[in-house]
Amino acid sequence: MDDEEARTRLLDAAEELFYRHGIQAVGMDRIRAASGVPLKRLYRLYPAKESLVTAYLERRDRQWTASLRASVATSAQPPVLAVFDWLARWFSEPDFRGCAFLNAYGELGAAAPEVVRVHKAELHSLLTEWAPATASPALADQLLVLVEGATAVAALSPGPEPARRAREVAELLLAK
Amino acid sequence: MDDEEARTRLLDAAEELFYRHGIQAVGMDRIRAASGVPLKRLYRLYPAKESLVTAYLERRDRQWTASLRASVATSAQPPVLAVFDWLARWFSEPDFRGCAFLNAYGELGAAAPEVVRVHKAELHSLLTEWAPATASPALADQLLVLVEGATAVAALSPGPEPARRAREVAELLLAK
DNA sequence: GGAGTGGGAGAACGATCGTTCTCCCGCATC
């Protein structure tokens, strides 16, 4: 097992545990046990828990954004509506538990890593990119409210319905 | 200082600290220091941290719902739109940091107290009550997405704008 | 006034946390 594989295993374990149980509720030793990476190596690759948390969120941000981009690009639907179809599938995953970045911000507050804010800015920028060129500049803001709202509602009552409700509203916004 | 005043002081301190810093980040001794209530009395009134957390969320639920109800009842606007005006004022409070119930759920996961789920069910029921009688039964679900979405967006970029954007969308839904 | 009681201040306890250190084994080098 080289360092690269150890990093992957550590981030896999961190993602699974931090996302499911929250960040403060998971100790470093639990991540060592779940990843199989010895503590000494863990601290060589990530010198403190905070850097592991940041790395977890940064990788999740890249993967989340890439998955959404790919799904929107290959959908036959208008991009903005394809977002909600992708959300419906995400909300149906068995271990879905809301937005990892919002959860981290709620738990850590001002101590949350910068990537939390970056993630939300990226999402806003994607929605701006996908909105019809003729639309009002407020449309991206409104769509962002719909995406965040569907995610927050689904966090407490999982399943595709919140995404479908949000999609209905988005269709209305586009037809306006 | 009788027990009732001690309870109030404890819940005030708990609300201020738990909401601002997160639940796990605040120790019982910090609540003792902020409230001025001795530890012995604290544990007589709330036998464990979990019961203090539950009491904090339950009181906040009652106050939040009462404030929203009162504001909607005295507004000249249609009830559903008055909700978003109330949100805009809430988001502008200097210590606003998102929905305390969603934050608690994100931090505690399955270990979150039941009141988190109850709070969201109440909100849905209020929106159903305030929706025009002629509206589609899906309207309350869509409004819930808008309310939660505005709150989530405002958590990371505070101020009244997310509520205004959500209100614009709600107007469109009502005019449909 | 003396005995009992309740509560306040804060030390103490056991558990757990993030982090570091010790010990030891396998392996590469001359």
Next chain:
DNA sequence: GATGCGGGAGAACGATCGTTCTCCCACTCC
């Protein structure tokens, strides 16, 4: 084959947490 050395397993350390205990003082009741 002796010698270093990187790394693994896990003990150990200091801090902090939730919770309980000790000590002591003020006050009540006869």
